[in-house]
Amino acid sequence: LKTLKHPSILKFLAYIKNSDEKWVITERVVPLETLIDKLSPTEICAGLYSVIEALAFLNDRGSICHNNICQTSIFVASDGTWKVGGLEYMRRFADVTGTFLQRTKDLRFKGAISPEEQVSLLYVSFASSLKFNFQAGDKCSTFEYRIREEFLNPDPKLRPKFNSLLQDPLFSDDYVSILNFLKKVTIKTEMEKKIFFSTVSEKLYSLPETTVATRLVHPLLSRFVLMDQNACELVIPHLLTPCKGAPDEINPLLTEDIFRRYVVPEIFKIFHVRxxxxxxxxxxxxxxxxxxxxKSTLTTLFPQLLLGLRDCNDDLVAMTLHAVADLVPLMGGDIVIGAKRNRIFTEGTP
Structure with missing residues (x-):
């Protein structure tokens, strides 16, 4: 676990051992079993995609098999990403002997045991062992058929590469394609990014508002997206403008209540980026x-905002002054400017 580095594999942080107990500390996650009933079909598809990426990384690139894929070995991070854990029975292909399989058979999930348990080269089935109940129509049936007929072929040598599953029609959903592009935006070409950001807004409008807010706001406001000129012109204005009072040329993605709950915390964190x-x-x-x-958030944010007035970039200073002016009606002049103020102007209206 300590040496495996992949965004869909549970991240190891530390190992602690005392006289009585051993502790493995990982990134903060929750068991998938506690959330699965609350997830939408699109979120489950995206999660399965992450699981396949992790297993493809282990099997096809590391010559490692997990040997115990099931719901209890999958966890969910705060951003909704599924993480493969439960690596107690993970072994390199060369180390998966009949003795090891027989010794651990009763301890592993039965649905994760492949047909040829006595063969040293073990590819595990995950679709049947996860047992997710969601409707994906013909795509789901085709996916299950591929798992059964191709990836559980009695002859392991005839099984396709695990990463070929990533191209399955089950994952052609807009949400999955958007999420995967944003995860890999750093390796995309300028043309690929231009095409993506010029078309992604319409796809975002087709998704449930809560899905956009809970799963896509964070990657859409990542550093590499905010640094992209096409994203700043074609997507960010619609994301950073809530519905009420939006200009005619803006088509907001989120209502004010959803914006307040999910976007404002992200903005607050980004304001600390220099x-x-x-x-x-x-x-x-x-x-x-x-x-x-x-008001509490604005009070905490105010010192960060004022840093812009001390920068040598005149455009940044000018924009910061405009922002400071926007704070006066909300926080009061005494807080924004200072309490030591005198009346300079008189009211001349009758």
Whole structure:
């Protein structure tokens, strides 16, 4: 676990041992079993995709087999990503002997045991052992058929590479394709990114609002997306502008309540990033969302905002001054400017 580095494999942090107990510390996750009934079909498809990526990495690139794929060996991170864990029975192909399989057989999940348990080269079935109940129509039936006929072929040598499952029609869903592109945005070409960001907005509108908010807001506001000019022009304005009071040229993705709950916390964290371009992206839309922040949040954010006034970038300074002005009606002039103020102007209206 310590040496395996993959975004879909549970991340190892530390190992602690004392006289009585041993502890393995990982990234913060929750068991999939506790969430599976609350997930939508699209989220389950995306999760399966992550599991396949992890197993393909282990099998096809590392010559390693997991040997115990089931719901209890899968966990979910805070951003919704499924992580493969439960690596107690993981072994390199050369070490999967008949003795090992027989000794651990009663301890492993029965649905994860392949037909040729006595063969040293073990490819495990995961589709049948996960036993997810969700409707995906013919795509799901085709997927299950491929698992049964191709990946559980009695002759292991005739089984296709595990990563070929990533091209299955089951994963042609818009949500899965968007999520996977954003995860790999750093290795995409400029043309690929231009095409993606010019078409992704329509796909986002077709998805449930809560799915966009809970699963896609974080990757859409990642550093590499915010640094992309096409994203800043074609997607970010619609994401950083909540529905109420939006300009005519903006078609907001999220309502104010959803925006307040999911986008505002992300914006708060991004304001601590010391990058001029990213800060100006946030400031460009500041007036559209600042009213959704609580006074407590604004008070904490205010010192970070004021840093922009001390920068040598004149554009950043100008945008920061506009943002400071937007805070006056919300926080009060005494807090924004300072309490030591005098009346300079008189009211001349009758």
């Amino acid at each position: 990058d001029a371009h990213i800060r100006m992206v946030l400031l460009r839309h500041f007036a559209d969302y600042v009213h959704l922040m609580t």
